[in-house]
Amino acid sequence: MKSQMLKTFLYFFFFSFSNCYYNPIVNSLLNPPETEGNNSALALLGLPGPSLWITGQIRYANGVAEVGLVLQPGKSFAPQTKSTTGYVTDEGGRFYIPYQTGSIPFTVYKNGSYLFEFSLIVDSPTSISTSTYGAAPTLEITGLGTTITNSPSNFFELVGVYYLDGEMNEVVIDRTNHYTTVGSLILKFNANPASVETNDISWIQSAIIITPSPSVGYQALGIAGNRITFIGAEGFSMNTEYLIDVTNHIKSESGIALTPRRIRFCYEPSTPCIF
Secondary structure (H helix, E strand, O other): HHHHHHHHHHHHHHHHHHHHHHOOOHHHHHOOOHHHHHHHHHHHHHHOOOOOEEEEEEEEEOOOOOOOOOEEOOOOOOEEEEOOOOOEEOOEEEEEOOOEEEEEEEEEEOEEEEEEEEEEEOOOOOOEEEEOOOOOOOOOEEEEEEEEOOOOHEEOOEEEEEEEEOOOOOOEOEEEEEEOOOOEEEEEEEEOOOOOOOOOOHHHHHHHHEEEEOEOOOOOEEEEEEEEEEEOOEEEOOOEEEEEEOOOOOEEEOOOOOOOEEEEEEEEEOOOOOO
């Protein structure tokens, strides 16, 4: 009798479980389709799934990215030299750190020497900010967000903005005062930009927006390697602060849109601008 009852119970259990599991509603809960959205949710719950990474770019206001920095977890609050391993910024100045929430401190080293410290404040995949200690005034941590891969090929970054003077020296533009013409502009990227016709004025006007507009905007461009040179702008007004928006109309060879960037400078100010 007991043996018969046990068999009946086991049969009922497996039958019920099978029907429950293959019920499409229950099955969708137990085996959700793999999407970027639920990948983030899985990471937040600590469940298996593709890795979610926190990413950001460390660069200076003049557009120069900090390549090869080592981000060591933890803080020291004291300048020091230390040979260490950690998370390393790529050729676009980007770091990739496994996702977690809370305040996450890091000490940053450049060529083995202390540079500065910062903390990531992570509330959610879409709410990430930073606080810094000991960083130079022009050092920036921008482009914060999350990604499901730590491949630099997912980002197209501006890593340098300058023009060449009469002696072919690179002169940075962002947050500076200029007393000579700024008729040319050179943009340097972490990857090669897509090909564009040299005299495509419509493309130039969408890629580079100057506010207020000079009497003549950039008229032509040239691409060499990972640089685009714009030429022909003139008619900048004295005692004027200009904004140059470098837009996501610029794309890489692989079709990735540029992370937008804003450049500021003052042209021939009687009193130097303070940035």
